[in-house]
Amino acid sequence: MLKGLLTVGGWTMLSRILGLVRDQLLAAMMGAGPMQDAYQVACRLPNMFRRLFGEGAFNAAFVPLFTATLTTGGEEEARKLAREVFGVLLTWLIGLCVLGEIFMPGVLRVIAPGFAEDGNRHALAVTLSRITFPYLVLICAAALVSGVLNGLHHFGMAAAAYLAFNVVGITAILFATPYMTSVAHAAAWGVTLSGVVQLGLLMWAVRRAGFPLSPLPPRLTPEVRTVIRRMVPGLIGSGVTQINLTIDTIIATLLPAGSVSLMYFADRLNQLPLGVLGAAAGTTLLPVLTRHLAAEDHEAAHAAQNRAMDYVLLLTLPAMAGLLALAAPIMTFLFAHGSFTVEDALLSAQSLRAYAIGLPAFVLIKVLSPAFFARGDTVTPVRVGFLVLLVNLILNLLLMKPLAHVGPPLASSLAALLNTTILSLLLIRRDALRPDAALAGRVVLMAISSVIMALGLYGLNAMLPAPPTSGRTLWLAMLLAIEVPAGGVVYLLLLHAFGVLDLANALEGAKRRLNRRRG
Template identity: 35%
Template sequence: MSRKLVKSGIIVSVMTLISRILGLLRDVVIASFIGASAAADVFFFANKIPNFLRRLFGEGAFAQAFVPVLAQYHEKDIEQGDENHTQTRELIAQVSGTLGVIVTVVTLIGVIGSPLLVALFGFGWFLDWFNDGEAADKFTLAAVLLKITFPYLWFITLTALAGAVLNTLGKFAVAAFTPVLLNVCIIGMAIVGQSWFSEPQFALAWGVFLGGVVQFLFQIPFLIQAGVLVKPKWAWHAPGVIKIRKLIIPALFGVSVTQINLLLDTLIASFLITGSISWLYYADRLLEFPLGLFGIGIATVILPSLARLHATKNTNEFTQTLDWGIRVISVFGWPALAGLMILAQPIIMVLFMRGEFTEFEVVQVSFALFAYLSGLLSFMFIKILAPGYYARQDTKTPVKIAIKAMAANMIFNLMLAPFLGYVGLALATSMSATLNAYLLYHGLKTNNVYQLSKQTKVFIIKIMMSSALMAAIVYWLSPSFNVWLQLTVLEQLIKLIYCIVAGVVTYFISILILGVRFKDFKVTS
């Protein structure tokens, strides 16, 4: 079990790394074309709404409810020696048909009602449009762009369904690689579309649409190869669908809490100065690199594994698998936090400071990134701890916790935004994530499901000490902000690589001296 879990984790992380690198390249292209302008604010807004719903219908709430049930059906087929996986295939047909109909209706409503969605989540722009104010053009443009980006929801939802099926069957690489195609499409449309569209944000919007189509088509051959490409059918009252429905309703609330918080941030940011939405976006993208690479990557592997362990009532290994996830997250998360804190501005310079993206944007984005980074480990721990509930088909408890975190986030927003602006929004998000992570862990501990082992506590202390030493070395090697600005792009890149390599070497030498070994990442039966 240990080797299989580690191997799967490595596969997902490598594929995710490729996707994140291309994602950064995509953001470099976007920053060069539209910077943090009004057009950038509008494009990021139009992309955020379908992505919010994707989290609900796609890899978010749906996956958390679907994967444990699918794992149960798959285990039954194995126990009964059914090589055709009859029950598994039937469940996939029923779920794909039912989900397909629902998401089709939602997509049509979204495309037709795009102005209403913009009015709801970009209320500041709507007021300006209504009163013929300065931001009136933002409202009009957002409504048009949303009609282009919203169909992405349909394609990515069914792509996420296919990915969940393949992950449950132990084929993690395909689903982990698929997001690469979205980045390729957006980059391609941004470059090629310059000659097709007078405004670059339209090329980017069509890149999102095309990315959804390509990702959906890419999964199909692998479903055929696995023997699970079946004809969808509507089955609202089928036992498996009913079970998923019962699990997904609270999970919808749980996942939507985080997404609602992000949309509330966007709503409040629409009242702030132009650039606020873009600054938050670029900072969030840099945060998403370590979070997606390590947090989401490990969580992707853990959920199907925990679901199988729960189905076979292997409580000992269930606990050890959660402990393994915390250790893996810690060994990468803490140094990522320390390194980004020290090198935030140089990284933003090297990645984004060209074209429409100026020195001013570098400083503004770095402030938001510092605020987000204060919650990086909390975001990661949530990705590991929440599957401890979903794998046991307990979707209600995380919802209750998430609602508390959402309420806290709203309070934090109201407390901080008037004084800190968009930075207050980022800081409020981090504070509520920390509360969420604490309550998730407290719930698992209280119910005797999971508690940090003594070995893991000692392990985390060693990791924190090594990360602090690494941060000190990198801070000593890194020149001041003004010196960074005076360097050429090539000189900045060389200096940045030098600092990163020195930090990585320092960190790994330090953890080895402190006694961290590969055996610390084993899951023993």
Template identity: 40%
Template sequence: MSETEPSRQEKPAKPSKSFGLLRSSVIVSVMTLLSRVLGLARDIAIANYFGSKTEADAFFVAFKIPNFFRRLFAEGAFSQAFVPVLTEYHTKRSHTEVKELISRTMGTLGGVLLILSSIGILAAPLIIHISAPGFRKVPETLVLTAEMLQITFPYLMLISLTALCGSVLNSFNRFAIPAFTPVLLNVALILATLFMTPWFDEPVMALAYGVMLAGIAQLCFQLPFLVRLQLFSWPRWGWHHEGVQRIMKLMVPALFGASVYQISVLFDTVLASLLETGSISWLYYSERLTQLPQGIFGIAIATVILPSLSRKHAEQSSESFSRTIDWALKLVCLVGIPSALALFILAEPLIATLFHYGAMQDSDVFNAAKSLRAYTLGLVAFMLIKVLATGYFSRHDTKTPVRIAIKAMFASMILNVILVIPLKHAGLALATSLSSLLNAGMLYWGLHRIGVFKLQPGWRLLSLRMLLANSLMVFVVYKLMADVSFWLSWGWIDRALQIALLVSAGVLAYAAALFLSGFKPRHLAH
């Protein structure tokens, strides 16, 4: 037996043929729903304990900065470059070569991020001076934020290695484990808020330690599943490995493209830190609500179709490639449009139900609702970007999304400056939404122009059905919704019951209208 042939003990793990894209999407969505629900519970606990005080703003900044790099190295450029290369290795090469690629990539990524994390810890005060200049007005907040950043920064390396493990599992159709993993972060922060805060002179420091402990737990949780697939070996430095070199070549433009978006996000934070106290928290709470449908459906669909599109590209199946993207876009529209409309209508009730306790004031509810409505205008675009970008990454094209992202970033920054003066923090959210619409439109046109994607039959009829269903849903929810003053005066039980009633009525109205107009579940088959 040659060295490149797997032994009986190293038999390659084959993707399960029984999993269709829809079933896989549902699995990821269910697991992500659990994570997002616990994420909301986490935010409720934080809002109840800290509200929109300076301590909350400080933690959100200290958490956002490692998340900025996480989205570059984990969810962003790395996974977009790694999955297509890994899929090609799995399709065309031996199991031993696949295993070595994973080992070399893990060792190289871990080494680079260890150095970056060390620099981040040492330079924490300088980073806070740059990323949140408004904190200079209150030196105590500046120092507190820097101290928390030194604790949260190692999360970057831990969660990036976790994302690598998750990308491997996704490529082998083990979608549930990576989708469940974020639950551990939410559990850790809830426990930190409820039980660890009394241990510190500054209670908010408990959240920073909760983040670090969550990173350790998430990585340790996924490693056994790689072992079970016989895909784990000790990380080794592999800068000159052929597969690692290919990943880096794909990653550089993708890294730049992802950084463009994250720079825009940090620019929002800089401007928000210059506004009144609470602006960062209002943006955070409202963005978290829009991330619920994004994570449950948008990111779930993109996660599932990336390995599938990569295989279709490797097999040169262009027609099937186009149909897969079309299927994903239809699913995004079916879920994203009603989600955006519901969030827009129910902005104050949702924020009051979830966050209006303890330190959260009435004014916080109204201010967070303003930015939530602004974010909902771009919700469908946020989801479309996730799906459309996979059409490029699966074809090993990371440069085109970069060019598009740069244009969208400049548009966002210009809109930020224009809108922040009259609309304050809501203007920052609106600028993000408008630039995302531009980004999604350019991504769509690019795929259509080069001929790798075209709309399949059925869009006109589906659009009419969605128009009818969404109109009925909006009418029902608006008629049943009580005045905002009642939501602010009710206790949590009354709020929860009313939200459950409104959501149930809206879902039933939407589903009934689709069904009566002739839409059937089989139309979602792929």
């Protein structure tokens, strides 16, 4: 499982880094204002579908059934299942896309009610949304093919294909903008074109894996009905985080212009560790749990769940601490260029801190949800999801006025903490989760090490002078080049001192793996 997690996490990390480059271009060329707001809202719906299907409900419903069919019925039965689901999925998605294109002005009044007061911003958002909306068909189809590859334990290409979103996006922004009405139009076309590239790469990969797929005419077979029955409630159960972020966007459109943009760039940085660790752990854990449970090896399933929690918290806790301590210099270094001012970056850093508070909870939701899905239970996460959605909405309404662009991110973080707590308690109550004393002790020591590291970084920043106006980017680059590795070293040394990690053994293991690859 660790190998799969590292494979998916490595490709996801590269994708997130390219995503930061893409976001830097968007920030520099559009700043934090009406055009940026319109573009980000236009991307909200297709991106929500991407995250729900690529990392949530569809995988939760399809992968366990596909894996079980592959194990018990063989490749032909599994391929038939995948082709049947493919046909139904494409039919539904194309119909949804057509309706979305026709009724997009009404859709925007729901997800961006604040734009109604600004006719130009609303009109631009409608145009851009119509350009990006076909992406949901392409990326959801890609999610099915990716799920097949994951079920076959071909994790590499399934994760690598998502690089296309950022590679194509960067290319469109840089080279298509002169031929478009605005950079926002070029970026929007880049989103849809990236979906074509991603689906093409995955179809090529699954054929190369000896498992070619083509959709069958849509038929609601018993197996397809099972996938739908598990998927529909799972859209809420596994997608609570994304739905909460959409609620944040709805609320942000009611705040001053630029609030959507400030929250977007903060969320993008928060998504770096969340995507790398949460999505990777959830993607690799689900088929592992399904296999153990199918073999009725419950001890192995519990051990796998605990290992996944240990792995992600080992990295997520210091990531949270680092973002809290270094939010301002990181956001200023990355985004305070061109039309995106230093003041914009500092305001966005406030949103980032609010998101970072809930980072461990966001990641743990990805690790805990497969424990329900692997057991065929999508109803319980739905019930929890409804409660969390209600709490998030109430918190948003309470915090939006006094905290402005910080309120919605803080509401999402608090809702995620509640979600994690409820899911954990339910799993423990059902004996589906057994966090042992060793895991609890390690987590406490990881948390203490992260706090010490963060306090050291925060104290160092407080003692340093403000970055100069001239040469600010170079000054911040040098500062972060020292502080980030230093924080990592301090964290590792503390883990070693507390007995959580044996650095000598870890280095020796890394050398052995490196030598095996060279050999």
